[in-house]
Amino acid sequence: xxxxxxxxxxxxxxxxxxxxxxxxxxxxxxxxxxxxxxxxxxxxxxxxxxxxxxxxxxxxxxxxxxxxxxxxxxxxxxxxxxxxxxxxxxxxxxxxxxxxxxxxxxxxxxxxxxxxxxxxxxxxxxxxxxxxxxxxxxxxxxxxxxxxxxxxxxxxxxxxxxxxxxxxxxxxxxxxxxxxxxxxxxxxxxxxxxxxxxxxxxxxxxxxxxxxxxxxxxxxxxxxxxxxxxxxxxxxxxxxxxxxxxxxxxxxxxxxxxxxxxxxxxxxxxxxxxxxxxxxxxxxxxxxxxxxxxxxxxxxxxxxxxxxxxxxxxxxxxxxxxxxxxxxxxxxxxxxxxxxxxxxxxxxxxxxxxxxxxxxxxxxxxxxxxxxxxxxxxxxxxxxxxxxxxxxxxxxxxxxxxxxxxxxxxxxxxxxxxxxxxxxxxxxxxxxxxxxxxxxxxxxxxxxxxxxxxxxxxxxxxxxxxxxxxxxxxxxxxxxxxxxxxxxxxxxxxxxxxxxxxxxxxxxxxxxxxxxxxxxxxxxxxxxxxxxxxxxxxxxxxxxxxxxxxxxxx
Amino acid sequence: xxxxxxxxxxxxxxxxxxxxxxxxxxxxxxxxxxxxxxxxxxxxxxxxxxxxxxxxxxxxxxxxxxxxxxxxxxxxxxxxxxxxxxxxxxxxxxxxxxxxxxxxxxxxxxxxxxxxxxxxxxxxxxxxxxxxxxxxxxxxxxxxxxxxxxxxxxxxxxxxxxxxxxxxxxxxxxxxxxxxxxxxxxxxxxxxxxxxxxxxxxxxxxxxxxxxxxxxxxxxxxxxxxxxxxxxxxxxxxxxxxxxxxxxxxxxxxxxxxxxxxxxxxxxxxxxxxxxxxxxxxxxxxxxxxxxxxxxxxxxxxxxxxxxxxxxx
Numbered sequence: 001x002x003x004x005x006x007x008x009x010x011x012x013x014x015x016x017x018x019x020x021x022x023x024x025x026x027x028x029x030x031x032x033x034x035x036x037x038x039x040x041x042x043x044x045x046x047x048x049x050x051x052x053x054x055x056x057x058x059x060x061x062x063x064x065x066x067x068x069x070x071x072x073x074x075x076x077x078x079x080x081x082x083x084x085x086x087x088x089x090x091x092x093x094x095x096x097x098x099x100x101x102x103x104x105x106x107x108x109x110x111x112x113x114x115x116x117x118x119x120x121x122x123x124x125x126x127x128x129x130x131x132x133x134x135x136x137x138x139x140x141x142x143x144x145x146x147x148x149x150x151x152x153x154x155x156x157x158x159x160x161x162x163x164x165x166x167x168x169x170x171x172x173x174x175x176x177x178x179x180x181x182x183x184x185x186x187x188x189x190x191x192x193x194x195x196x197x198x199x200x201x202x203x204x205x206x207x208x209x210x211x212x213x214x215x216x217x218x219x220x221x222x223x224x225x226x227x228x229x230x231x232x233x234x235x236x237x238x239x240x241x242x243x244x245x246x247x248x249x250x251x252x253x254x255x256x257x258x259x260x261x262x263x264x265x266x267x268x269x270x271x272x273x274x275x276x277x278x279x280x281x282x283x284x285x286x287x288x289x290x291x292x293x294x295x296x297x298x299x300x301x302x303x304x305x306x307x308x309x310x311x312x313x314x315x316x317x318x319x320x321x322x323x324x325x326x327x328x329x330x331x332x333x334x335x336x337x338x339x340x341x342x343x344x345x346x347x348x349x350x351x352x353x354x355x356x357x358x359x360x361x362x363x364x365x366x367x368x369x370x371x372x373x374x375x376x377x378x379x380x381x382x383x384x385x386x387x388x389x390x391x392x393x394x395x396x397x398x399x400x401x402x403x404x405x406x407x408x409x410x411x412x413x414x415x416x417x418x419x420x421x422x423x424x425x426x427x428x429x430x431x432x433x434x435x436x437x438x439x440x441x442x443x444x445x446x447x448x449x450x451x452x453x454x455x456x457x458x459x460x461x462x463x464x465x466x467x468x469x470x471x472x473x474x475x476x477x478x479x480x481x482x483x484x485x486x487x488x489x490x491x492x493x494x495x496x497x498x499x500x501x502x503x504x505x506x507x508x509x510x511x512x513x514x515x516x517x518x519x520x521x522x523x524x525x526x527x528x529x530x531x532x533x534x535x536x537x538x539x540x541x542x543x544x545x546x547x548x549x550x551x552x553x554x
Numbered sequence: 555x556x557x558x559x560x561x562x563x564x565x566x567x568x569x570x571x572x573x574x575x576x577x578x579x580x581x582x583x584x585x586x587x588x589x590x591x592x593x594x595x596x597x598x599x600x601x602x603x604x605x606x607x608x609x610x611x612x613x614x615x616x617x618x619x620x621x622x623x624x625x626x627x628x629x630x631x632x633x634x635x636x637x638x639x640x641x642x643x644x645x646x647x648x649x650x651x652x653x654x655x656x657x658x659x660x661x662x663x664x665x666x667x668x669x670x671x672x673x674x675x676x677x678x679x680x681x682x683x684x685x686x687x688x689x690x691x692x693x694x695x696x697x698x699x700x701x702x703x704x705x706x707x708x709x710x711x712x713x714x715x716x717x718x719x720x721x722x723x724x725x726x727x728x729x730x731x732x733x734x735x736x737x738x739x740x741x742x743x744x745x746x747x748x749x750x751x752x753x754x755x756x757x758x759x760x761x762x763x764x765x766x767x768x769x770x771x772x773x774x775x776x777x778x779x780x781x782x783x784x785x786x787x788x789x790x791x792x793x794x795x796x797x798x799x800x801x802x803x804x805x806x807x808x809x810x811x812x813x814x815x816x817x818x819x820x821x822x823x824x825x826x827x828x829x830x831x832x833x834x835x836x837x838x839x840x841x842x843x844x845x846x847x848x849x850x851x852x853x854x855x856x857x858x859x860x861x862x863x864x865x866x867x
Binding site: 182316326449 | 720721722742744745746769770774775776777809811812813814815816817818819820821822823824826828831832833839842843844845846848849850851852853855856857858859860861862863
């Protein structure tokens with residue numbers, strides 16, 4: 001956001017805020033300990049608004065649940081923005097001083113009336129109005145989101161639509177007011193910070209435009225760096241399809257099961273000239289590989305750092321001796337470099353980190369000793385006397401234009417419905433998400449016993465099950481434009497009619513990603529896992545219905 | 555960790571503790587004031603991360619002018635207070651509490667300090683008589699007021715079989731002192747799941763799920779935040795329980811390493827308790843501001859994958 005790819009706020013702020021919007025996030029199940037902080041805020045009097053197609057276990061805690069249609073987020077956000085402008089609730093002082101482009105934004109949202117938004121989103125106009133007024137009037141407000149915003153073909157636009165709201169109201173850059181994207185994995189934030197992005201060097205230096213930074217890295221590493229951006233994951237798959245990408249080196253990722261449109265993903269991976277997989281398990285992707293490099297589990301068998309959703313860098317440490325031939329990721333990479341003719345030596349994790357600190361100013365003050373003593377540090381932390389930033393963008397509130405720095409731009413965005421349109425043949429909207437006791441493709445979470453775990457199901461609104469004459473536990477065929485899977489039906493009262501839900505946790509039982517579409521956001525490379533058009537077919541020779549065990553997960 | 559912006563500077567109040575002049579910020583509890591002065595004060599139901607419930611009464615102190623002894627864990631320091639932490643009344647009360655608990659509850663896995671306190675206050679549980687034999691009485695079915703009246707010569711106990719009804723953790727209520735910490739952790743102080751509460755009254759009071767159903771039928775989500783605060787080993791990882799049964803649990807051979815949970819992006823600190831290169835228990839530091847000792851089911855119990863590396867799992 002405004003130049004740095006991280007959430008603006010720290011967890012403690014949500015305990016001290018006045019209003020919380022949880023947009024496309026089921027944090028109760030996907031980020032449970034963050035939700036503890038959120039509930040402390042609620043108990044101290046913060047109002048909670050949940051924006052989610054499903055009435056999730058998070059939404060059940062909300063004062064108001066806005067059950068919008070999948071993918072209509074921009075229609076809703078723009079209507080909220082328009083209402084704030086229309087009602088004269090814009091934070092004029094902040095907008096004038098710290099932002100640019102309000103006029104263009106106001107013009108762009110002008111058509112998004114409450115009435116139109118009600119039609120586009122399914123949320124009553126009065127409720128949209130209430131949220132707009134509450135957000136604009138709150139002293140402090142936190143706007144949190146997760147994959148419900150980013151797993152769409154227009155993910156970046158969705159995020160920009162939310163950022164626009166924070167700029168309109170001045171809910172950014174102050175203690176208790178901020179933008180909080182919750183990260184799905186323990187080092188998604190750190191991966192981006194370290195330059196595991198197609199166009200960034202560590203510390204968010206753009207490889208194409210930040211020439212002094214590139215020169216700094218080239219000098220330190222004694223080698224020229226490619227001056228052009230690379231591909232993100234979805235871009236790589238497109239390049240495989242065009243035949244431009246023939247060799248792939250996969251570290252700690254299971255794209256054979258985690259990519260949307262799985263059938264196509266496996267076909268492309270299988271067609272490569274050479275596939276190398278480095279992982280702690282022999283994953284499905286590993287089974288397709290020419291070479292498998294067994295690695296240590298970074299969180300329990302190796303030293304290093306990870307970075308959390310509040311930009312906090314924390315140490316991971318070795319507690320176990322790794323099994324068999326598993327080797328540390330750093331050792332594998334250095335050995336690979338050696339065989340390719342480059343001597344990286346045998347650096348420890350701390351030596352690698354210290355090199356990073358020397359090159360990335362925002363990490364400069366984060367020595368291992370300080371990370372140890374302080375229980376982690378939040379970036380930016382430029383020097384060893386710096387305590388790390390609790391929240392970002394305080395500069396936007398500075399009176400002195402010099403200290404305020406560049407203004408934050410409004411970016412008008414337009415509503416575009418999901419790519420996989422509903423039709424007579426595919427009338428049901430399938431969305432995906434997580435369950436409390438499971439994680440992604442189940443590679444990690446499938447190996448521990450959980451009394452909460454239920455087999456994969458097609459969750460349907462009770463009204464729809466009734467309409468189709470389906471019973472709890474009855475096996476059905478779920479068809480999308482790309483493929484079909486079989487799964488038992490589960491009646492789920494958190495769903496509105498027309499909405500269905502599945503997880504991606506049990507790909508060996510039910511390969512949900514056979515159904516999903518690989519329509520991808522051009523900027524972030526994220527596929528639209530959240531919106532698939534499906535139909536539900538009764539099996540001709542249906543097995544007798546077996547009721548599934550009920551399990552509340554509130 | 556980081557300073558809370560919401561914390562404003564506080565006035566200091568002056569009071570006397572055991573004859574010493576003490577100054578503490580307004581709002582400080584007597585327990586915190588005692589700790590600041592290095593006065594060891596026993597506590598069983600108190601933990602920094604939970605709202606005090608004042609049930610164990612072992613932290614009581616005498617405040618001059620007050621009719622009853624006051625719980626140090628929740629009574630705030632006031633200007634001019636005169637506090638005694640080692641008077642005869644305090645010593646007698648602490649001794650009684652410890653004797654009643656030790657005579658009725660299995661404290662063998664409680665923190666070593668408990669034994670030290672019993673020595674300090676001369677607590678002798680045996681004066682309540684030998685333990686009465688369990689009579690097959692089902693505590694879970696007891697209704698308020700229906701407790702069995704003993705003969706006075708034997709010490710009534712809460713002895714009962716260990717509840718083992720799921721893969722993740724066991725409940726041994728013969729070790730339960732009813733400190734309410736698990737209830738607080740499951741409730742508004744942390745988890746907000748409300749799977750357990752105190753049921754019954756008097757000696758029949760116990761921690762129970764709704765209608766005493768097994769955990770898998772209750773609202774429990776297996777975060778294990780109750781285990782983390784239990785002071786007596788009544789709540790325990792099943793792995794620890796089974797190793798103790800088998801006689802293989804050996805803390806002297808265990809290492810504890812702090813790392814970060816391998817699941818979502820919240821960044822919870824995990825303490826991996828490892829014996830013979832196997833994770834046997836997971837905790838989280840109480841004093842880290844991300845978790846305050848709390849985890850979810852994945853962080854607490856989801857570590858198995860790292861030691862089951864075959865594809866079949």
